[in-house]
Amino acid sequence: MAVLAHISTEYYVRLEQGRAPRPSGDVLAAIAGALRLTDAESDHLHVLAGTAPNRTGLHRRDVRPSVLALLERMPQTAGFVLSAAFEVLAWNDLAAALMEDFGPLAPADRNLARRAFLGPQNTDTPLYGISDAAEFRLSVVMQLQATLARYPGDPAVTGLVDELRDGSPHFDRLWERHDVQAPPTLTKTFHHPTVGEVTVDCDRLALTDRDQYLVLYSAPLGSPDAEALALLNVLGAEASNYLP
Numbered sequence: 001m002a003v004l005a006h007i008s009t010e011y012y013v014r015l016e017q018g019r020a021p022r023p024s025g026d027v028l029a030a031i032a033g034a035l036r037l038t039d040a041e042s043d044h045l046h047v048l049a050g051t052a053p054n055r056t057g058l059h060r061r062d063v064r065p066s067v068l069a070l071l072e073r074m075p076q077t078a079g080f081v082l083s084a085a086f087e088v089l090a091w092n093d094l095a096a097a098l099m100e101d102f103g104p105l106a107p108a109d110r111n112l113a114r115r116a117f118l119g120p121q122n123t124d125t126p127l128y129g130i131s132d133a134a135e136f137r138l139s140v141v142m143q144l145q146a147t148l149a150r151y152p153g154d155p156a157v158t159g160l161v162d163e164l165r166d167g168s169p170h171f172d173r174l175w176e177r178h179d180v181q182a183p184p185t186l187t188k189t190f191h192h193p194t195v196g197e198v199t200v201d202c203d204r205l206a207l208t209d210r211d212q213y214l215v216l217y218s219a220p221l222g223s224p225d226a227e228a229l230a231l232l233n234v235l236g237a238e239a240s241n242y243l244p
Contacts, residue, residue, distance in 0.1 A: 001031070007027060007031075022049060022050065028042075028049055028051055032045055058151065060083070060210040061089055063081050063089050064210070067090070070214075076233070078218075079215065080095045080102075081207070081213065081214055082212060083211075084157075085144070086140060086143070087107065088111070097236055097238075097239045099190075100128070111160065112127070113140045117140075129191030131191075132189075136185075138174060141171060142181070144157075144161060148161055185204075186201065187199055194232070194239040195228040195231055195232060198219070199219070200217035200225060
């Protein structure tokens with residue numbers, strides 16, 4: 001174990017016997033790696049030792065097949081999966097119609113943080129015509145700060161943050177504020193070029209095993225907003241809300 005963790009045998013024996021001082025986060029990370037602990041087990045090890053976990057891995061971009069199948073089984077609900085770095089990883093047809101068709105885009109261009117702060121529609125024109133653009137941008141910044149803390153060695157995360165701080169003074173100002181909590185988004189209104197205003201209920205479900213989120217937009221059955229979603233479902237991605 002000591003060899004695998006790159007620490008001295010004497011020190012490891014003292015750790016096992018409780019005679020050594022509290023180990024550092026680096027030492028615990030090395031031991032967790034040698035023991036092949038899962039992320040949850042590694043986090044628990046750090047909790048027991050009273051030390052913040054060191055993250056060295058990459059955030060996941062692969063979506064569970066069951067989640068992909070679930071997206072396709074919800075014709076009256078716009079749904080998509082977000083990575084910890086705001087990449088749209090999967091979506092259904094209604095999400096493409098309500099927001100935009102992500103299919104033709106390069107993976108880097110499917111990032112909602114990048115589109116919100118660096119895209120043609122940024123500070124002056126809300127992305128997808130959403131009613132809560134300011135709140136969305138603030139939540140993006142706060143969640144990216146948390147993501148960076150979890151994945152400090154992931155070049156995709158660090159590179160995105162650097163790109164946003166360099167390219168968007170607005171993002172940089174929000175980043176420097178270090179806000180820690182945003183109000184939950186329960187409803188959202190889209191100003192859609194084809195069906196007009198559509199107000200939807202927002203549900204954001206954590207997929208904890210992959211540090212991803214399933215985002216669902218729906219409307220009460222029989223409401224005008226539900227009828228607008230039904231129309232968009234028929235029109236498909238050609239009715240996309242994104243106007244370059």
